[in-house]
Amino acid sequence: MSxxxxxxxELGLKSPPVRRRMEKRLATNIKIILEKKGIDDAKITxxxxxxxxxxxxxxxxxxxENASIIQKIISILTQNVAGITSVSHVIRSSSDLDEIKKTALNLAKENLKPGNSxxxxxxxLGKHDYSSQDLERLVGEVLFETLAQKHNLTVNLTNPDYTLSIEVKDEDxxxxxxxxxxxxGLPQGTQGRINSILRGSIEDAISGxxxxxxxxxxxxxxxxxKNSKTFGTNANEIEKQLDIFNLLQPKKHFSYYKVDFTHILQEIGLDRLQCSTCDKxxxxxxxxxxxxxxxxxxxxxxxxxxxLERIPESSNNHLAPVYYPVIALDPTKISHPFKENFISEFCLSDCPGYENQKKKEIKPPSLEEIEQIVASANFSLIKPVKA
Incomplete structure (x- = not known):
């Protein structure tokens, strides 16, 4: 068994009851996402x-087969599951010192490279015949005596090329x-439900x-x-963004809402379109x-x-908060999955509303007009066949 x-x-800072609840949620999320990616649930505990x-x-x-599956699981956990800070493939042994030395030496033989420090x-944690410092010294001594001369190894306690870690708890x-x-971050499902608006821009996707x-x-x-001479299209980028959200969602059956954006822009008119109006x-x-x-x-x-031009025009009538997560961040410096092969399509990069936002002479639609546009909007719930 591997x-x-x-x-x-972060969830480790919560009170014991909250922490237990979040840990259970994280375990459930891991199972669901692994199953979505083709890992047999029966093989995982x-x-x-x-x-x-x-x-x-x-x-x-x-x-x-095991090595391949382990690498696949690690990739899924680190790229698709929120709430995880890091993962390690570990080898379990008893807490017996000789057994630890043997297991550590075998692992180091596989992965230590010639010339490494x-x-x-x-x-x-627990009662043992050795301290943590003893363990570091004794295992390091075995590695050095067995491998150093053959592989030209050196010891570097400050900035080593290779670090072998040992965690001992009671008998393991x-x-x-x-x-x-x-x-x-935190496991999905512990902090409520958020509607994530996607219009084709990288910024919308990163916010979600x-x-x-x-x-x-x-x-x-x-x-x-829809693809047209007047507006172009954003369908390609949104489809790629939805694929990523599908991978991130701890749900067996992914779904989203699709809104006819072309109709909305036609109702507003490109000459009156501004980012703040679009947001509203x-x-x-x-x-x-x-x-x-x-x-x-x-x-x-x-x-x-x-x-700065958009915030004063944001409506205060919403029943729930409106979040702009990247408001004070540089999107190019945020670690996120929307990197290679992703661009902003229509929204921001090519949208005339982006340029119109700074034009004070443009009169935006009235509240009554906005209500009519919202009431006439066409949308549908989409449930892809493949979850």
Missing amino acids: EIFVRFG INRAWARLIVSLDTPQNSI FAVRARR AFIFDQKILGIG FLMSKRGSNIIPIAFVL ICIAISERISGDQYIDGYCLGNASDTI
Whole structure:
């Protein structure tokens, strides 16, 4: 049986009851997302141990199939599951010192490269015949005496090329030499439901991702443009963005709302279109879509050089908060999945409303006109065949 350490950061600061609830949610999310990606649920068990979740895979530990599945699971956990700070493929042994030395040496033989510097880091919980410092020294001594001369290894306790980590709890020891960073944040489903407005811009997509990273379940509202000479289209980018949200969602059956954006822009008129007007109408349509369902908020992106003009025109009549997660952030410096092969399509980059926003002489639609546009909007719930 192979095992993976799953570490979480922020939820570890919560009170014991809240923490237990969030850990259970994280374990459930992991199972659902792994199943969506083709990992057999029957082969996976998740247990809590030492402020960790341990994902156990029921396959022969040294098989080629096992190595491939382990790498796939690690990739899924670090790229698609909010609430995880890092993961490590661990090898379990007993807490017997000789057994730890043997297991650590075998792992180091596989992964230490000639000319590397190395260090051993140890943590311990429980009663043992050795301290954490003893463990670091004794295991490091075995590695150095066995491998140093043959592979030209050196010890570097400050900035090593290779770090072998050992965590001992009571009768068990876990040995690993990799720690792969995850998305971080909080598990989805612990912080309510957010309508994420998507109009083709990277900023809209990043905003939805950041809210999901904060523990919200995201409901994508896709404002799709039909391909036309007047407006062009944003369908390609929105489809790619929805594919990412599908991978991030801890739901067995992905769904989203599709709104006819072409009709809305025709009703507004390109000569009167501004970012603030678009925001108002899209948020109001999202409210209409939600109906009697409780929503904790709405999120959308913004262009940093027009946000000051947009905020004064934001409506105060919404039943739930409106979030602009990237308002004070540089989207190019945010770690997010919308990188390679993603562009802003129509929204912001090519939309005349982006330029119109700074033109004071443009008179936006009246409140009555906006209400009429919202009431006439066409939308539908889309449930793709493949979840």
